[in-house]
Amino acid sequence: DSGSARASPEQYDIQYLTPVEIGTPPQTLNLDVDSGSSDLWVFSTEMPASSVKGQAQYDPSKSSTAKRVQDATWNITYGDNSYSEGIVYKDVVNVGGVSFDAQAVEAATAVSQTFTTDANDDGLLGLAFSTINTVQPSQEKTFFDNVASELDAALWTADLKYHKSGCYDFGVIDDSKYTGQITYTDVDSSDGFWMFDVSGYGIGNNTFQSTSFQGIADTGTTLAMLPAQVVKAYYKQVRGAKLDNSQGGYVFPCQANLPSFVYGVGNARYEIPGQYINYAPVDNDGTTCFGGIQSDAGIGFAILGDILLKSAFVVFDASENVPRLGFAKK
Numbered sequence: 639d640s641g642s643a644r645a646s647p648e649q650y651d652i653q654y655l656t657p658v659e660i661g662t663p664p665q666t667l668n669l670d671v672d673s674g675s676s677d678l679w680v681f682s683t684e685m686p687a688s689s690v691k692g693q694a695q696y697d698p699s700k701s702s703t704a705k706r707v708q709d710a711t712w713n714i715t716y717g718d719n720s721y722s723e724g725i726v727y728k729d730v731v732n733v734g735g736v737s738f739d740a741q742a743v744e745a746a747t748a749v750s751q752t753f754t755t756d757a758n759d760d761g762l763l764g765l766a767f768s769t770i771n772t773v774q775p776s777q778e779k780t781f782f783d784n785v786a787s788e789l790d791a792a793l794w795t796a797d798l799k800y801h802k803s804g805c806y807d808f809g810v811i812d813d814s815k816y817t818g819q820i821t822y823t824d825v826d827s828s829d830g831f832w833m834f835d836v837s838g839y840g841i842g843n844n845t846f847q848s849t850s851f852q853g854i855a856d857t858g859t860t861l862a863m864l865p866a867q868v869v870k871a872y873y874k875q876v877r878g879a880k881l882d883n884s885q886g887g888y889v890f891p892c893q894a895n896l897p898s899f900v901y902g903v904g905n906a907r908y909e910i911p912g913q914y915i916n917y918a919p920v921d922n923d924g925t926t927c928f929g930g931i932q933s934d935a936g937i938g939f940a941i942l943g944d945i946l947l948k949s950a951f952v953v954f955d956a957s958e959n960v961p962r963l964g965f966a967k968k
């Protein structure tokens with residue numbers, strides 16, 4: 639079995655949304671496929687109407703295959719202190735043609751303001767490792783863990799694009815989506831993330847620095863949160879850039895000519911074009927812009943979010959004893 643689902647960007651590529659069918663007859667919700675968390679949770683008819691502003695809601699009472707998981711609850715808080723919580727159903731879930739008939743669908747009963755204000759985002763589909771799923775008293779499996787044994791290959795791929803729709807594929811590597819070789823690197827999943835070693839970095843045409851650091855491949859995080867020293871060195875090359883704590887990070891004049899950022903995976907080198915690193919204006923007149931590369935200070939590891947992932951074709955491969963990540967140019 640294999641499948642393919644679209645990943646459509648919201649404004650500034652803040653996140654990418656993928657249509658997911660839930661229940662019988664199918665209810666289509668647009669979810670944020672998130673390799674940085676492991677809960678599949680949705681806006682639902684179980685939450686107060688005041689928390690719903692345009693989102694589609696999963697209605698288990700309208701699904702003949704929905705079954706309540708008695709006494710099961712969940713709650714999750716993300717690094718920006720956004721959170722959601724609720725109860726659990728089992729139901730049919732279909733992503734890009736790959737289906738599982740008893741997927742834990744975590745129906746929200748409450749969400750934070752940040753989720754309520756994002757009208758197009760109906761929930762998250764977590765594809766990190768099931769060891770960090772938040773359902774209690776017994777943890778549930780991610781959609782990928784549930785379908786892996788049915789897939790032609792136990793892997794999924796991310797082909798995210800700059801200000802354009804891309805794809806998430808399941809069970810197959812589509813060779814038309816990348817050029818050259820795929821470079822693989824082992825994943826340390828002990829913290830539940832797709833965590834690996836970045837072998838070094840380079841700024842524009844400057845010499846590549848072979849200082850490795852650990853990071854997670856996180857399709858759910860917008861920006862690339864990198865070691866403070868790396869980020870400081872990057873913005874030193876940007877005239878007018880400064881760390882503005884009131885904005886929460888490095889900003890620069892929107893007209894700045896940003897250098898590219900090169901990152902290493904093993905002996906391979908991948909480049910984020912400077913244009914991708916001009917994330918979005920922070921003011922109405924578009925004079926000052928917020929950087930797509932920011933510091934990972936206080937997190938404990940780097941977060942290689944969409945700003946970085948959209949520069950490559952990425953393989954999330956759990957087909958062997960040790961999971962691994964593959965990167966290729968495209």
Ligand SMILES: O=C(CNCc1ccccc1)Nc1scc(-c2ccccc2)c1C(=O)NCc1ccccc1
Nearest residue numbers: 670672673674675716717718720856858859936937941
């Ligand atoms: O939580 C995730 C992946 N989910 C991101 C997401 C998607 C939709 C809504 C909210 C969040 N990734 C990870 S792993 C570790 C962290 C983290 C980040 C900062 C401090 C502590 C932990 C995060 C995370 O929260 N990512 C999202 C994020 C938001 C704002 C700033 C940085 C990162």
